[in-house]
Amino acid sequence: MVGGAASILTLSEPRSLDPAALGNAYATTGLLGNALYGTLMTDDESGEVRYSMAESFTSTDGGATFTLKLRPELRFSDGTPLDAEAVKFNWDRIKDPATGSVNLAEASMIASSEIVDGVTLQVTMAAPAPRYAYSLLASTMNWIASPEALRAGKEAFDRSPVGAGPYRLERWTRQATMDLVRNERYWDAPKPYLDRLTLRAVSDGSQRYNTVLSGGADLAVEGNWANIDKARQAGLPTDVMELGGGVFVAMNTRRAPFDDVRARQAVAAALDLEALNLAVYNGVALPARTLFGESSPFYSDTALQTTDSEKAQRLFDELAREGRPVSFTFTSSPGTENRAIAENIQAQLSSYDNVSVKIKIAEIAELISLRTSHDFDATVSSTFFRDPEPRLSPAFSGDTPANVSGIADQQLTQALDEGRSAPTQEDRRDAYDRVQQRLTALTPVIFTARAAPGVISARDVGGVQQYGLGSLLPEELWIQK
Numbered sequence: 001m002v003g004g005a006a007s008i009l010t011l012s013e014p015r016s017l018d019p020a021a022l023g024n025a026y027a028t029t030g031l032l033g034n035a036l037y038g039t040l041m042t043d044d045e046s047g048e049v050r051y052s053m054a055e056s057f058t059s060t061d062g063g064a065t066f067t068l069k070l071r072p073e074l075r076f077s078d079g080t081p082l083d084a085e086a087v088k089f090n091w092d093r094i095k096d097p098a099t100g101s102v103n104l105a106e107a108s109m110i111a112s113s114e115i116v117d118g119v120t121l122q123v124t125m126a127a128p129a130p131r132y133a134y135s136l137l138a139s140t141m142n143w144i145a146s147p148e149a150l151r152a153g154k155e156a157f158d159r160s161p162v163g164a165g166p167y168r169l170e171r172w173t174r175q176a177t178m179d180l181v182r183n184e185r186y187w188d189a190p191k192p193y194l195d196r197l198t199l200r201a202v203s204d205g206s207q208r209y210n211t212v213l214s215g216g217a218d219l220a221v222e223g224n225w226a227n228i229d230k231a232r233q234a235g236l237p238t239d240v241m242e243l244g245g246g247v248f249v250a251m252n253t254r255r256a257p258f259d260d261v262r263a264r265q266a267v268a269a270a271l272d273l274e275a276l277n278l279a280v281y282n283g284v285a286l287p288a289r290t291l292f293g294e295s296s297p298f299y300s301d302t303a304l305q306t307t308d309s310e311k312a313q314r315l316f317d318e319l320a321r322e323g324r325p326v327s328f329t330f331t332s333s334p335g336t337e338n339r340a341i342a343e344n345i346q347a348q349l350s351s352y353d354n355v356s357v358k359i360k361i362a363e364i365a366e367l368i369s370l371r372t373s374h375d376f377d378a379t380v381s382s383t384f385f386r387d388p389e390p391r392l393s394p395a396f397s398g399d400t401p402a403n404v405s406g407i408a409d410q411q412l413t414q415a416l417d418e419g420r421s422a423p424t425q426e427d428r429r430d431a432y433d434r435v436q437q438r439l440t441a442l443t444p445v446i447f448t449a450r451a452a453p454g455v456i457s458a459r460d461v462g463g464v465q466q467y468g469l470g471s472l473l474p475e476e477l478w479i480q481k
Helices: 030-037 084-095 132-137 147-151 154-159 205-213 225-233 261-270 273-281 309-321 336-349 364-373 392-396 410-421 425-442
Strands: 005-010 041-043 049-051 054-058 065-070 110-117 120-125 167-173 177-182 196-201 219-222 238-240 244-251 326-332 355-361 378-385 445-449 454-457
Touching: 005 030, 005 205, 030 167, 030 177, 030 196, 041 132, 049 054, 049 132, 065 084, 084 110, 084 120, 084 147, 147 154, 205 219, 205 225, 205 454, 219 225, 225 238, 225 454, 244 261, 244 336, 261 309, 261 326, 261 336, 261 355, 273 336, 273 445, 309 326, 326 336, 336 355, 336 378, 364 378, 378 392, 392 410, 392 425, 410 425
Parallel strands: 005 196, 005 219, 326 355, 326 378
Antiparallel strands: 041 049, 054 065, 065 120, 110 120, 167 177, 177 196, 219 454, 238 454, 244 378, 244 445
16 A cells, blocks of 8 residues: 555645645645645544644643644754744744735734743633634644745745655646655655655546546545535545535625625525525535534534525515615626526526626636625625634634624624633533524525535545545555555
8 A cells, every 4th residue: 555656636726835825625725735744733533633743732721821742853854853943933924914824813813932942832822712723723824834945935935845744845837737755754654655646726626527537536625516426426435524614605794785684684585595406516415504513512403594485575575665675796706616606596586576686707816805895795605614613703703804794793703702712512512502593693694505525536545534624634545556
């Protein structure tokens, strides 16, 4: 099982190899970050933290402070030490807004850090966060790059990134392939099991599936429920993480028509999510009827959305009589899934009076700009998680980029805060029951389906293991000879 090479299809190509610029999830560049930089820690199927380059990350005061202990003698691929100083440099850099990291919010939860010795970093939090380990392992903070290499500048770093992961960069041909080779200094020998990886970004779902099916690739990172179902039908191995939350339609509560809760409730009541599943996902997506999956300790069988056409029409008519008919533009990316969601919602609402929907297709860069400026009525977004922290709270409280709907509700924010800081699992469960109740009442978003952080592989591929938000661990992969 040791040796050989694998061709892997990913969902997106990085704009830079700087770990601060990568995204640690299945849909972004989790596999690449894990390959080049390794992991401080991961989690298992039950959600328990598992340590790798870190030996421990502990708190004795309810999350007010933490102590990070590294394994001794860790080395970057160039032979220089990966020590507490390197971790502090990387985390401080992610915390600096000038870096432009996607995980600025997570890094900013740290007020300060102090090097105790070569393998120990003492961390003081801005506010107690008992489950901060989950913020680390599901973010770019899990990846430590050489400070010396980062100081050389972006162009130099992209040509020759220096990490302590199982692989190092051999060649990157942008918009084509990235070739990685075994890092002989990797701490966890005999891993990685494969000698080489060739990564290629393929955004088209049909192309990804057909390439693996025909033997043109050994494995594909996947997020498309229809592809996963086709692979299963064809007898190809698949692996899908079960996460809470999911894909949702965000309604902008900052402006009309969705600044009125009745407009949001009307749209939610009007939609048949089973019909949407059939139209968008061929009926094979896992529905997101509840905020948490059934395996979660926070599961509640209270439905987030219930189809009620009479209620929907009554609310549409009521708003129209007040001179506030529900008319909005659904802004979508060109992606097949998002566009199909927009088109199906437009089609379903066309059967009601006093509601009209237009669709605007925006390229990714424009869509990001519109979200940042809050210049949209409705759009597709997502929040998904194994443990609700750190993902759920930013999605629905505070003035954060993740709060796409802009919902601002004191009871909801208080429940989210209590869920984050509560000392016991029972207290957290009570808090998240209230979160789900408020989300159901306020309806800032409509969940359409669970996310599908998955992998499709050839029959001779083994060792598929994901953590966090579907981030694939390349050092575990092997191919049967």
